Amino acid sequence: MLAFAKGHGTLNDFVCFSDPDGAFDLSDDQLRFLCDRRAGIGGDGTLRAVRARHVAGYEQHGDAWFMDYRNADASIAEMCGNGLRVFLQYLLTEGLIDSRPIDIITRAGVRHGEFLDGDQIRIGMGVPVVAPNQVPVTVDAQTFQGRAVDVGNPHAAVLLPVGGLDALDLTREPGYPSEMFPNRANVEFVEPVGDHHIRMRVWERGVGETFSCGTGTVAAAVAAATAAGESTGSWRVDPPGGTLLVDLAPEGARLTGPAVIVAHGTVNL
The missing domain is CATH 3.10.310.10 (Diaminopimelate Epimerase; Chain A, domain 1)
Structure with a gap:
């Protein structure tokens, strides 16, 4: 027992x-x-x-x-x-x-x-490491450009326009270059909501689509901040399971929830 x-x-x-x-x-x-x-x-x-x-x-x-x-x-x-x-x-x-x-x-x-x-x-959450180059991520025969982010584990975060999140089919693992992620990756799809406010869905390696992913919310916030030309600040991230707060600072990221x-x-x- x-x-x-x-x-x-x-x-x-x-x-x-x-x-x-x-x-x-x-x-x-x-x-x-x-x-x-x-x-x-x-x-x-x-x-x-x-x-x-x-x-x-x-x-x-x-x-x-x-x-x-x-x-x-x-x-x-x-x-x-x-x-x-x-x-x-x-x-x-x-x-x-x-x-x-x-x-x-x-x-x-x-x-x-x-x-x-x-x-x-x-x-x-330590200091996230952002890859300088974009990474191709494929879902439903569509290829998106994502950002590789290391949060102690590997992520590929894809930024989508408003309205592009809900229609994605995440019943299967998204495609990505295996040579970039030899141990597979968690993949986040991110949509803007407002100022420093995003929502996301995530496919977790070894699990499938989940209601939330803590390291994934950090990767999503880092990708959104990088796209906005920022490296610090607070981001509200809404996965399907609730709301998390990510604080980005030079000494590292913090996750609250x-x-x-x-x-x-x-x-x-």
Whole structure:
């Protein structure tokens, strides 16, 4: 039996479980089962809370919490913005941390988290890296020019005119140059709403189209800011699952949004 919690950040949902001593060695099949929306619990991914000293390559961080994030297909992802906020909310709910600011270890590096009022959590996302050249992205035999943005994980963000977002068919993975993204990419499609206000849809590698993507909102805001000739400022980003705030600054991006734990239980593996 495995004790778990179910949580979401703007409807990007996760199965969370605690493994402080690195005792669990769940197989890919078991991780996929946890994310199965019919046979299992259901989620866009799993979040395992483990002390960093038990994770190969991160032992130097000692007893700091490590976010072991897996996509719904059990593939490893370097970082997950919504997942990190849910991870922090889960640790707090379980009494594993208090509400003071805290650093969490991820495969994309150390990420800083702060608890705000209500269910809002703000996290540091590092310094996004924007590729200088455009990247072709294909959907429904249409090719768009996007922007490659690294937010600790790979993204291709496509800016669309008003009215171009809703008609896209994202039931299949968009096409993009595999040589630019050898580990595949998350792809965002972005439409302007108003001043520093955009909406987006996202296709996540290892999952498919999701209601939200935290790193994707940062990539979308960076792409929109770059197109506007800006590198700093605050952007409101509306994925289908809600609203997130992205603050861009020279020292890095910050992502603010809700994180909610909706259920606790046990599951038979």
